[in-house]
Amino acid sequence: MxxxxxxxxxxxxxxxxxxxxxxxxxxxxxxxxxxxxxxxxxDHPRMRAFLHRMPKGGDLHTHLSGAVYAERYIAWAVRDAQCLRASDWAILPRPDGAAADQPCGGDPSIVPIADAVSGPRGQTTYDLLLDALSTRWFLPTPAIPSGHDQFFGTFGKFNAATGGADWQATRARMAEMVADQLRQYDADAVQYVEFMVTLLEGEERRQLAQAIGAETEPAAMLAALQKAGLAQSVAVRAQEVAELVGQIDVLLDCGSERRNPGCGVTFRFIAQVNRNGAPADVFTQTAHAAALIRAAPHIVAGLNYVGPEDYRVSLREYRTHMKWIGFLTGKDVPVALHAGELWLGLVPPPDLDFHIREAVEVAGARRIGHGTAIAFERDMAGLLTEMRRRGVTVEIALTSSDVILGVRGKEHPITTYLKAGVPVVLATDDAGVSRIDLSNEYYRAARDHRLGYERLKSLARNAITHAFLAEDEKRRELDRLDRSxxxxxxxxxxxxxxxxxxxxxxxxxxxxxx
Ligand SMILES: [Zn+2]
Incomplete structure (x- = not known):
């Protein structure tokens, strides 16, 4: 028995x-x-090589101007005969009406960039310029005491090479920048990208903002913008971004086969709003972005607020900004927001405990950029539960948090989010300024946070599942990713x-x- x-x-x-x-x-x-x-x-070198080859789905958090490596900006500035100011390494546009023998004007410290990076000291100047336009080899000095300051300081230095504040110049340069990026993403096994870009610049933006006058109520501010021609401006911009997509296709020589490098990478734009402007300016950008997304959702897929979250305007106006976003985007416009890109000491404690929650609850953000300061939020556990329930995704940029906030290793909350079941994606933020790529961020997640293959694969899938794409587009991209x-x-x-x-x-x- x-x-x-x-x-x-x-x-x-x-x-x-x-x-x-x-x-x-x-x-x-x-x-x-x-x-x-x-x-x-x-075997870390082999792990890097593996992650370079591994499909990484998408990069949902990349600022186009910060994504371009300085070498490209210098090449474009040389081609366009721009100037270099030696005192702070800023690339400057060629002044109008300059004399032929003084193409960069009368100030001897401002010289043609082509001259500065050639000749016997050319290589040295070139190297120092690369350092100034990025965080390469950065060491704190009394003048630039932190990675935070070096990082944000670079944007003003290369701004002229991106087209500056002139929309038409920016638009032409954007096509080249995007084409470059798509080739790079292709090489890095990334199939989908959402580029944050400024789509309302210069005089047009200033004039629209001026129309708001003394109004302070959102409904009245929006009415003033509509009276000043918001709809017409948006219609023109929608047409222009559609043309831009066509130009990018031509630059990559995609044709019908779409076999050339970069042609297989699907992309969308996210309209970015500089959060540190005057109230009328920020409101105008937000209203314009929301309207543009409604007009051209298959090209401009969402909205984000950019610029240092710890600057005075952003801190002072944070709650107002969140209300405006909620009011202007309703339930139909996808919103991703930099929130909690902060740390204790960078700002005082009262500024640390509500940014992520208000971005989710008031502005209706579907995705949070960084979310590094989650530990300082009031009722962190409750907020994490709410984010999981709503499917609010956190876009984590490990190198960026390290460079800008000094937050790395066990201090970083990536594991906290994962354990709480909050959807997470890995992103580059500003690959050119930080001199990284998306594979590097996967590598850091594996090396520093012990994420295994299955977890990394699920993060890659998240980058499609939580993309600002229509459902049928997501299914197509997911099929593609699963095949890869x-x-x-x-x-x-x-x-x-x-x-x-x-x-x-x-x-x-x-x-x-x-
Ligand atoms: Zn960012």
Whole structure:
């Protein structure tokens, strides 16, 4: 009798094991890839190479002007005969009506950039200029005491090379910048990007803002803008961004086959609003962005507030800004917001405990940029639960948080968000200024936060699931991503010795038993 019971128990165990093996058979390439990835923890160069090859879905948080490496800006500035001011390494436009023998005007410290980076000292100047236009080799000095200041200071220095405050010049340059970026993302196994760009500049913006006059109520401010021609301005801009997409296609030489580098990367724009302007200016940008997204949702997919969150205007007006965003975007305009890109000491405690919550609850943000200061929010646990329930996604940029806030390693809340079930994506923020790429951010997540292959794969999928795309577009992109992953896993699994397969099977069986 006893022997029969034992035989039955053993038979049941064998059956359960066989059943489990059949269940995991379909997942075997993924399990083997995950087991291989764990081996790579002891070999960082190989882990980097693996992550470069791994599909990374999308980059949902990248500022176009901060994404371009300084080498490109210098090349464009030389081509356009722009000038360089040696005192602060700022690229300047060529002054109108300058004499032929003084193309950059009479100030001897401002010289043609082409001259500055050529000749016997040209390489030295070029290297120092690259450092000034990025965070490369940055060391604090009394003049620039923090990574935060160096980082934000670079934008003013290369602004002229991006087209400056002139919309038509910016538009022409944007096409080149986007084309460059798409090629780069292609090489980095990224299939989808949302670029933050300024789509309302200069005189047009100033005139619209002026129309607001002394109005302070959002409804009255919006009415003033509408009377001043908001709809016409938006219609023209919608047409121009559609043309811009066509120009990018031409620059990449995509044609109908879409085989050239960059042509396979889907992209959208996010209209960015500089949060540190005067009230009428910020309101105007927000209203214009919301209207543009409604007019051209397949090109301009969402809105974001940019500029240092810790600057005085942003801190003082934060609650007002959140109300305006809620009012102007309603429920139909997708909103992502930089919120909680702060830390204790950077700002006083009263400014630390409500930014993320108000971005979610008042402005209706579907995604939060950074969210680094979550630990300082009132009722952090309640907020995390609410973010999970609403599906509010956190766009985490590990290098950016390190450089700008000095927050890294265990201080960074990425694990807190993941444990709370809040959707997370990895993003570059400003790959050119920080001199990184998206693979590097995956590498940091694996190295510093011990994320494994399956987790990284889920973050890559999040970057499509939480993209500001229509549902049918998301399905298409997800199919594409799943195909890329299947291809990678098949090829990685084929390369592995039997020991890795065995470990993968054991792990699959054990995970199933838990
Ligand atoms: Zn950002």
């Amino acid at each position: 006893r022997r029969r019971i034992w035989a039955a128990v053993i038979l049941l165990a064998v059956l359960a094991l066989a059943l489990r093996l059949i269940t995991i058979a379909g997942d075997l390439p993924q399990l083997v890839t995950a087991a291989h990835f764990e081996e790579l923890r002891a 992953f299947a291809e990678l896993e098949r090829s990685v699994a084929d390369e592995q010795p039997w020991g890795v397969w065995l470990r993968a099977v054991v792990r699959g069986v054990v995970l199933g038993a838990l």
